[in-house]
Amino acid sequence: MSDTIRDAVKAFVIENFLFGDSSNPLADTDSLIENGIIDSTGVLELVAFIEDRYGITVADADIMPANLDSLARITAFIASKTAAPASA
Amino acid sequence: MTAAIAHRGPDAQGFFATEDAGLGHARLSIVGLGDGQQPMSDASGELTIAFNGEIFNYVELREELQARGRRFRTASDTEVILHLYDEMGEDCLSLLNGDFAFAIWDARRRRMVLARDRMGVRPMFYTRQGERFYFASEVKALLQVPGVSAEIDPVALDQIFTLWAPIAPRTAFRDICELEPAQLMIVQESGVSTRPYWQLDYPDQGAPSRHRCEREAAEELRALLTEATRIRMRADVPVGSYLSGGLDSSITSALAVGMAPGGLRTFSVTFDSAEHDESEFQLEMARALGTQHSAVACREGDIAAVFPEVIRFTERPIIRTAPAPLFKLSGLVREAGLKVVLTGEGADEVFAGYDIFKENRVRRFCARQPGSRIRPHLFRKLYPYLPGLRQQSAEYLASFFGANGHPLGDPLYSHRPRLDGTAATKLFFSGDLRASLANYDAADEMASRLPERFARWHPLHQAQYLEARFLLPGYILSSQGDRMAMAHGIEGRFPFLDHKLVEFAAGLPPEMKLKGLVEKHILREATKDLLPPSIGKRSKQPYRAPDSASFVGAGAADYVEAALSETAIAANGLFNPKAVAKLHEKCRARPASGFRDNAAFVGILSTQLWLEAFTDAGSQSSKAA
Numbered sequence: 001m002s003d004t005i006r007d008a009v010k011a012f013v014i015e016n017f018l019f020g021d022s023s024n025p026l027a028d029t030d031s032l033i034e035n036g037i038i039d040s041t042g043v044l045e046l047v048a049f050i051e052d053r054y055g056i057t058v059a060d061a062d063i064m065p066a067n068l069d070s071l072a073r074i075t076a077f078i079a080s081k082t083a084a085p086a087s088a
Numbered sequence: 089m090t091a092a093i094a095h096r097g098p099d100a101q102g103f104f105a106t107e108d109a110g111l112g113h114a115r116l117s118i119v120g121l122g123d124g125q126q127p128m129s130d131a132s133g134e135l136t137i138a139f140n141g142e143i144f145n146y147v148e149l150r151e152e153l154q155a156r157g158r159r160f161r162t163a164s165d166t167e168v169i170l171h172l173y174d175e176m177g178e179d180c181l182s183l184l185n186g187d188f189a190f191a192i193w194d195a196r197r198r199r200m201v202l203a204r205d206r207m208g209v210r211p212m213f214y215t216r217q218g219e220r221f222y223f224a225s226e227v228k229a230l231l232q233v234p235g236v237s238a239e240i241d242p243v244a245l246d247q248i249f250t251l252w253a254p255i256a257p258r259t260a261f262r263d264i265c266e267l268e269p270a271q272l273m274i275v276q277e278s279g280v281s282t283r284p285y286w287q288l289d290y291p292d293q294g295a296p297s298r299h300r301c302e303r304e305a306a307e308e309l310r311a312l313l314t315e316a317t318r319i320r321m322r323a324d325v326p327v328g329s330y331l332s333g334g335l336d337s338s339i340t341s342a343l344a345v346g347m348a349p350g351g352l353r354t355f356s357v358t359f360d361s362a363e364h365d366e367s368e369f370q371l372e373m374a375r376a377l378g379t380q381h382s383a384v385a386c387r388e389g390d391i392a393a394v395f396p397e398v399i400r401f402t403e404r405p406i407i408r409t410a411p412a413p414l415f416k417l418s419g420l421v422r423e424a425g426l427k428v429v430l431t432g433e434g435a436d437e438v439f440a441g442y443d444i445f446k447e448n449r450v451r452r453f454c455a456r457q458p459g460s461r462i463r464p465h466l467f468r469k470l471y472p473y474l475p476g477l478r479q480q481s482a483e484y485l486a487s488f489f490g491a492n493g494h495p496l497g498d499p500l501y502s503h504r505p506r507l508d509g510t511a512a513t514k515l516f517f518s519g520d521l522r523a524s525l526a527n528y529d530a531a532d533e534m535a536s537r538l539p540e541r542f543a544r545w546h547p548l549h550q551a552q553y554l555e556a557r558f559l560l561p562g563y564i565l566s567s568q569g570d571r572m573a574m575a576h577g578i579e580g581r582f583p584f585l586d587h588k589l590v591e592f593a594a595g596l597p598p599e600m601k602l603k604g605l606v607e608k609h610i611l612r613e614a615t616k617d618l619l620p621p622s623i624g625k626r627s628k629q630p631y632r633a634p635d636s637a638s639f640v641g642a643g644a645a646d647y648v649e650a651a652l653s654e655t656a657i658a659a660n661g662l663f664n665p666k667a668v669a670k671l672h673e674k675c676r677a678r679p680a681s682g683f684r685d686n687a688a689f690v691g692i693l694s695t696q697l698w699l700e701a702f703t704d705a706g707s708q709s710s711k712a713a
Contacts (some may be wrong), residue, residue: 039476
């Protein structure tokens, strides 16, 4: 499940923020901000992607680097939300 | 060569030639209409000058020269320079208050003396071809010289995609250099030498200031600004004024209105989008001053319509479209029959008006307590017009602005978020271009150009220096300033860049300029009686224009598809064709993209247009597409 989410998120990041440049050695724990991959508008694009793709609502309080600033964090965040939709 | 820049001087052309040197001049007649033809020689015939610009204190200098027995044959400021040079040589530069780029052929010493004004209002480019040295106000004149090629300089492209402009003397053209502001160059048989004749300086941090009383400082500022405006109203033709609706041009217009015989004409640009339009404030100010006001509308599609022509005049790729509306504005002034306007440019550099100065302060404030969940919310207050920030948490805000953990000792600390954010556009560089730039870092080069005394300045003054030394001459006064105005034969004049005012402002304590998070505090204090409160208390509204949105949707122009096609991008070899295609698609689908995407889109498109305008290869790749 997590691998599937991770692959989908990585594909979105490469397509939408790196414009198909898959040569970028993006590790799962690399910071998207510190590596210049995402900016303030990009965070909102990422949130829209998560909501559209996984049918969840990302609360304002959840829009934090701790949840969204690397592939690993995004994957874990989505997994937690989709695993327990009733409590989300 | 002169014909190539006839737009800068449509009123007359003149030429001078000897066995050793030649000068050509395209004249915009403003002072000494009947007798100011150039190139102009002195009575001995040994000194000959070609001069672009104005010496605003020429009246006083002329009186002093006459008192010393000097006799004048014309009423022009040009002749004043000749007399001063005859008396003092290149030391005369210290006496000139003006915006100028000139060349004096000194036959006695068989040398050409070139000089450029202190802040970089008037341009000067040069190149060598074999044993010959050529110079001109615009690059397109130098491209007329047989053998001079128009190849792009990859390092300049890296600088533009990081710093917004090349660092002089580098230009976008590999074979062509730019004389830096406040520089003197002497060209003679034994070689070429260059040196600064003036430097922007600030007091050491913590050093006692002579400006302890705010009221007295405000009075002194008002007197200097009034005088700077007064001497910039000197002309034998009417002088108008740009009126953006913001504080700075409102002040210059308010000061000028009483100095304009026959009344002041003001000029504005308006936008369809409420996000960019300031017409409400423009009209309010024009009514308050009683000026004869004219506006040109910048509607959907207008930026795209003029953009190729804009790039032909900027002569460099640009990452914002903001010059385009100013191109239309100068056209409006020309249609109105004027050829001189005051502008409010320079106030933000001199009196700390830009958001980046406040951002620097907030970042340092946050750095004092890393992890604070309250302090980063101040960033939202700085950029209310950026929708991407509205919904962000304190943690994200701190991360976007590098507020936690970035070394405070970095000389570029104030500008790091902007530099990093802009450099992210280099994602679109092709593999070949990246390889040619391996180990090069434009920000490192910027840091290497800083004077040793920089480290002793207050953080606000360091940030002000970075703006005034790099972005002001490289982009604001060039791509948005001289080049857009002169495209229509319009001379812009900048009271806030009078060097006496610049030196005064540099010496003011930082808190008089940026008081808390209120920008240009002392300027507001000094001019509050001139403006309606709604203008005087306005927060800085950055001058912006729609970027990628100008080139997609209903405003899309045919040339955009051709310039950004995979074939054209691949043919020029500078960018990754597939990545550019995806960017184009993204901007079409979502015109309100973020800064990186917008800057990349405009930068790539303008580079393609630059190649098409100036190089044979670019022209052919576009046709092939």
